[in-house]
Amino acid sequence: MALKLVGSFPVQPDRVWCAAPHPHLPLVATASTDRAVRIYSLRDFSLVSTIEGGHKRSIRSISWKPNTKGENVLATGSFDSSTGIWHQEHRHAAGGDGEEPLESNAEEREEDEEWRFAVVLDGHDSEVKSVAWSAGGSFLATCSRDKTVWIWEDMGNENYETIAVLQDHSQDVKMVAWHPEEELLASSSYDDTVRLYKEDVDDWVCCAVLTGHTSTVWSISFEKNGHQSRLASASDDQTARIWHRKPKAKEESSTQPPSIIKGTGDETENWEEQSCLPKVHTRTIYSVDWSKKTGLIATAGGDGQIVVYQEVDGAKDGEQPGAGAEGRKEWKIIAQVPAAHGVYEINSVTWCPKWDKKGTTVDGELLLSTGDDGVVNIFELSL
């Protein structure tokens, strides 16, 4: 298999940090050093709109709020230490990115597409490194160089409340990511660890610490899979690792009376390293993304390479197949692109659905990479 370059977005004037596909429309938003968010169409790879003026420094991270009806909501995390919430009303949600029927006059149509800066969330003391909406869209997590992870709750009416300030990391926090189904948050840091958090009786608490990486953990991505929970992490130690949650040992000790107070039980989760992806990167891995559609994993980083991995049955010569209940699985490299952005470093890789010109999803999946060269490249995996 090979990754084939199928296009790229118009070159941006400065470094592009990351790209975020819309949860259900053929749109993708990028965050870049020139303090702008650009929204591109995935139908024809054209630029749809540019949002700027809200932040004083580089926009480092961007996230679409899921489950919004009748409007688009974006969160932007910036090096100016603030997080912005942007709204765009789109009454014709199904239509997508702006080419609406002409039943309304031009003035109104433009109004529909206008991005409005709704709220600034400040509180972080230093650069905001990453923002992420929870699966249901009710929580927003942000993390910063100030070593903290904040959780905000959307109270409606553009009103957000800080519900947790988590200070478990001892260094710069690089990324936050929510579990695709549960209200479980993960963060990765310059302190070489990944931490997981969930809500206890009254507050959010750190429920697991993933240690193993020997340098900064730059990126994390949950697997979208109903029956088990796994997380991929990518690090400055040039490795990407897979972690999985061990089922809790049932402690139905009859000597203890059943706890009637909600949540007073031990909230700790047991996560451990499952495997390490084949080591091919020769510099820092800045980004890892676990495809929700195909289960493939992509990584990219300082060496300019994009690598795609697939999990396969690993029963090899000499080993009995079917040893162990689930069978032995292992990760294999199925595609590799060297110098995907020339001599430039790659800041992120993101899987996103493939759309046709009419705006309906089609088979296949695209992989977007963003680089220091201001380019967003679009790849497709071909057999």
Place this chain on the structure above:
Amino acid sequence: MSAILSADDLNDFISPGVACIKPVETLPAAASEPSNPYEVTTEDKVAATEAKLQAAQISLTDCLACSGCVTSAEAVLVSLQSHQEVLTVLDSDDSVGSSTGSLQDVGAGDDATVPNKRKRIFVASISPQTRASLAAAMGKSTKEISHMIDRLLLESITSNEKRGFDYVLDTAPLLSVCLHLAARELAASLANASNHSNSDSAPKLPILTSECPGFVCYLEKTHPAVLPHLSRLKSPQALLGTLLKSLLPKYVGNDVDIYHVAVMPCFDKKLEASRAELTDATWKDVGDITPTRDVDCVITTRELLQLAVSRDVDFSTLSPKPLPNKQLPPIPALQKLLLNARDTQDERSLGLQAGTSGGYLVSIMQELQLMHAGSKIIEKKGRNSDVVEFILLAADGETEILKMARFYGFRNIQNLVRKLKPAKLRMLPGAAARRVVGKAGRTPTARAGASSSSGSEYCYAEVMACPGGCTNGGGQLKPDDSFIVDSVAQATASAAVALRSQAKAWLNRVDEAYFSADEDITGDHGVALGARSQIVGIERFLEEWASDSGVLLEKLAYTTYRAVESNVGKIDGEMSTLQAAELAQKVGGGW
């Protein structure tokens, strides 16, 4: 804030956005000694020259004036205000009269009975939270702990030719003074508001408690726009400091130095004591003389025990019986205040709902309740245990006379502060979006959706930086502390260490001890409040203090705040991307 800031944990709260910049700024220019580049030198010689370079010194006052980090570097706190520092000052006092440290029978205002050789008087003031933490750890009552602390500071550490303290006080009586003044302050602000007066004579509504130095520091550095809401009242620690420094010399002689040590549950109290606003320069004309601080040194609960260890005293073995001849400082106004507190049996106790941080909100509400016959106080739980709302309901049971709320912990402070900031500060300036097809962008109309009036529905907010309030302060004993000796306490504590879900159990023990103090001490000098007779006593005390010291009460009991301008990264105007990148590389390991 304080919970993170402890000597055991070299980690600044909220984060030093940038490493402390003060040493760089204040380092004296290296003396450029004429050197001969051709001269052959030895390593020893070079080492000797290098050693001459002066180590950079940072004072806590520097930290308060700098916006580099919200609180200061640990080393500074430890070197300037610590139990070691207290011992050093005690040891340096060569005017020890008798080795017992006990005092002559000091009659009120009787100058002649002052120990004649003594040049320095050492006073310690103990916070109720300190007693609660020790009570939980030692399995004693807070009253017994009081006596043990008396024995430690007045008696035990004075042995072996070493000097101890002269007086040990409780900050609780001064707290009751603060609580009364806080009620008066709120009444004044409410009066201003109902007259639509823009007078600057009282803080803006809602008034925010200024007792927590972590919160004060945070506002000054991060949200100066909210400062007009801050109560201008001094904390009990500062008030007692001013009282001692303004009155004690009158009765013991002006040539006597007073060294006042406060024992607090909190590291940030050290910062408070270092404030330029809390020196004698603010209440008396000191001329060119360097101002002296109202509180000379603050040590934490844990440091009190470390002080005992340093003098080879095992605190847990001290007798919990009262010291037979404990003296009070010879200040008539203070003695009357203590007597008044002892005599006033208050039928209404502040009780559990008062919280763990002095009970500002509840006490103020109870005092205002006196003006509304038949009214009652309703308590409503907030979204987490650190947010509680209180409503004063009129006799009809429906009309809300006023509302107050308690916000403990950083996350809850965020939500309060955000609502109090002027609306425009909550919007990013110049936010605009434009269509790509060459059309000029229009400035979007900012909807004031988030600016609901929820910030101003309260007239008072009791704010403390620590989740759980002051009993959970950063200077308190932690569950894994080796000082915990009581076996039951040890069991609770080790459960708390092993299992996070048990962490609250330890804190509950401390809280229990804190609340039980109300009953314990009422016969002694309690915090029973609100009763009219006690208010009369407090008013009389305030009058007497002002007249005896010849200083206006406004100067004695109130203080001021100032915004700290951010100077980090602005050394040469805008920080260049290169510099920022370099700094990021150093501090945070890249973008």
